[in-house]
Amino acid sequence: MNLTRRLLVLVGFCLIGDLANADNWPAWRGADGTGISRETGLPVKWSATENIRWKVLLAEPCNSTPIVWGEQVFLTQGLDKGKRRALIALDRKTGKSLWQQEVTCDIEETSHGQNPPCSASPVTDGKTVFANFASGGVLACSLDGKRLWHRDLGPVLSRWGNGGSPILYGNLVIVFHGPGTPSILYALDRDTGKTAWSSEETAINSPVFGSWSTPVVVRADNHDELVMPLPGEKIGGVGFFKGYDPTNGKSLWQIDGLGNEVYAMPILGVGGRVIVGVSGHNGPTVAIRAGGSGNVTASHRLWRTETKNPQRVGSGIIHDGHLFLADATGVLQCLKVETGEPVYQERLGGNLWGSILLADGKLYVSNLEGDTYVVRAAPKFELLATNSVGEATYSALAPAHGELFLRTHGHLYCIASMSDADSFEPVNEFPKLPADQVLGPCSAVATNSKGEIFLFHRGKHPILCMDSDGKLLRSWGDDLIDKAHGLRIDRQDNVWITDIGNHRVMKFDPSGKLLLSLGTGKAGTGTDEFDRPTDIAFGANGDVFVSDGYGNSRVLKFSSAGRLLKTWGTRGKELGDFHLPHAIIMDSKGSLLVGDRENERIQRFDAEGKALGQWTGFAPYGLAINGDGHVFVADAVAHQVLRLDAEGKVVQRIGQKGQAPGEFELPHMLTFDTAGNLFVAEVEGKRFQKFKKK
Known part of the structure; x- marks a missing residue:
């Protein structure tokens, strides 16, 4: 079928109201899962002391990204080296702690040194905040901090920890409970935490390989589809995308071509036609379109890189017909999204780990060393600013209400333009x-x-x-x-x-x-x-x-x-x-x-x-x-x-x-x-x- 006739209308995470038109940032990659914000006038330049409205000390290093709703900022936080895990609410204007709800985790999870506990970001519908704590279960709290329910889904036994954030669809909270043995997609009732459906994956159940990704919801063939990237069914096998009916978990289609490790969330463009998946550890990048039935690799895989790619952990951006990706060697790459043809690649520096944010025509991407690069979102490379707070960060920036929220391994920063500041x-x-x-x-x-x-x-x-x-x-x-x-x-x-x-x-x-x-x-x-x-x-x-x-x-x-x-x-x-x-x-x-x-x-x-x-x-x-x-x-x-x-x-x-x-x-x-x-x-x-x- 002609590509232009199969427009994917993004449903995103939410179906939780008209969040895309609000100043909120209710989920890890925003309301629609694209990583694209409608905010304008966000800060372009900052430092540890310049354009910092407030910063608060955090108990332990974590990789999760904060979310923002109204006057509150929410984030997950590991405590006692992950033995306790907390959902925390802060005042957006001051950074003052408002409330904290904790769960305990008696299971000793192993993880990579760069992936401490609580890598998953929370999500909210404006009434309830949901957090996935892996072996610590899924927690739901009201916006004023009342504990509503907690669901234990069992251990996540992966050598490298977990990373999948929860998403919302209708009255469901959808969580990928993995990687490890077993890896299961759960849809939980938003009000009670009870299982609405679950789908145990046939992908490899391995303590080493797996998916650390977060699913997305798109619209194709006049219905909603849940898309999840998964590793191969055996070591050395081929990973794949899988499409599900989000209402009942029924498997709809499969598209092959990914590697044995997937860290990044599927990359979507607003009103776009293409979904891009990025494999980890030298694996390929694959572009697809949703829809169909059965194995639709031949008809629905648009392109796949055949050469080895550097390690890619963060999710990229699709904007104006171009795909922007960052990798662990410090390189920002621009490709044509419909063909995969390279446009440019420029070395920014450091280890580019965090997911890219697009706002007001600018790309924001951070490296592990705490530098954030601001680049024009265009096919011609233009570096606008390099900003550093001097602290390691593995998280993405969260934009809301004209401010940027940056989590480092030591602090949470509120970054805001303060043009009238004394010097x-x-x-x-x-x-x-x-x-x-x-x-x-x-x-x-x-x-x-x-x-x-x-x-x-x-x-x-x-x-x-x-x-x-x-x-x-x-x-x-x-x-x-x-x-x-x-x-x-x-x-x-x-x-x-x-x-x-x-x-x-x-x-x-x-x-x-x-x-x-x-x-x-x-x-x-x-x-x-x-x-x-x-x-x-x-x-x-x-x-x-x-x-x-x-x-x-x-x-x-x-x-x-x-x-x-x-x-x-x-x-x-x-x-x-x-x-x-x-x-x-x-x-x-x-x-x-x-x-x-x-x-x-x-x-x-x-x-x-x-x-x-x-x-x-x-x-x-x-x-x-x-x-x-x-x-x-x-x-x-x-x-x-x-x-x-x-x-x-x-x-x-x-x-x-x-x-x-x-x-x-x-x-x-x-x-x-x-x-x-x-x-x-x-x-x-x-x-x-x-x-x-x-």
Whole structure:
């Protein structure tokens, strides 16, 4: 039959609503299984610190790709080296953990070192999230984390682990339970997990060879067909595609030509006519069309590469009549999809393992080393960007809501375009202190109207005053201060500090003369006492606000002369409560911002203590506001400086954990000078850095 008359209309994974028109990414290769997104304006360039909205630490390396629905990100995660396996939900805007459901796996699965447990990605219909944990079974949860059902399908005994992700069809969850002995296609009832049908495969049951692929659903001959690539029936045999009726599992047709190992999912094009299968370990690439009955190799196999191909693990892309494939040697290849004729092959670098994403006319493909290449999706090769986060990744990118989600072996990243971000560069050979002035843990830094820099540290001469180049001008505090914490400069250039060793707040003039001391010197809960106060802020009228953080979890308001005016707050999680108010500052609109450290939020108050709202998703150790009124946060858990927008959303991340210039080890507090330069004090790093605004 003429090829042009047999259009394959893609049913994809879902039949779960009009997901292709939404901003969601509900399955590993998207709603229709093509790996093609309709998103536009996605980031093209990023790094470990550029265009990163947030990143969260992951417990163990895994290869699964996150999925996105609405305001939630879902991913599977191995724990205790696969003995426990979890389905995790995160807040899309902040990365904060929302819920986690676990299953246990008592079976000791063997696997390849590059394929740790939980390689299968979840899938959702917008009501329920489904995860395939291989020997750990199939788990279904509601979007709010309620465990709905769990189905044990038995062990998956393969030397190289598993990889097949679940797909949805009608009221069915379809899972390839393999490779290994036996390998079975299961269709489970979406509501109960009970078996609707199953099909045990005649393909080779081997601990070495098999299929790690995910099936797809297409439409051919006026009905839906489930297509699954499988290995040969014996070692050295020929692998094949197999078509099934997805409603009952009945075998419809077979097309030969694949190898004994299949890793990639069948490659589909939107509204296309061709399905492409890629074999692993030097096996052939095969293009077919669905439909027919029995063995239709002669009539339905369009082309097959006869030469050996490099190892291919990830799935490719069909776009505008061309097929794009990546391989383990770092080569991106473009072929004509209807003939297999090569168009170009270009070496990108590294081991290209992850599946390719197509969005806005661009191909995104990552290598094992953590580099993501952005290439024009066209028959003429054009490299647009090379991006690296410096962490190994075996996963594909997930696009949603204008953002990209990248899973590495260490973190989950939310990548977003932040075109208005400030640009800073670390200043080398700063500060210029005498050789005998050794810095201890640096807890705070501030600048005055003259451009002088004041550093508060836990060492000899705890208060150091320097000029703008970091040369020491004067120092004091040995006989007064026990343990440095917060330091701020008021509008008269007076220096205010909090001493968590002596439980005091002290005010000095710029020369170091003590002007005022608040607190009794002992920890307490009274109105004249503090318990390890952390920071100071100033109102426009000269009022002084103190975060009495470690022991009392409260805020105290004083007049400029030190008379107590008001106090509020207690230990708790509700709005207006605190769990270690660690930083405090007045913003340009007159709102008091309190860094509620252990509750991982910033609370906003008016000057009388009325709660106005909160921003969540970070660990606010220090707060600063630059000359443009932008709020910056020292996040000591992430070892980064964050810039927030007017809604408290992270729009810029500066630095990462490390000792090199521009990196941080527990950034504690921060400040800006009148020129917009940034200063950051590090407790663990025992230093403070200056960043020049470009």
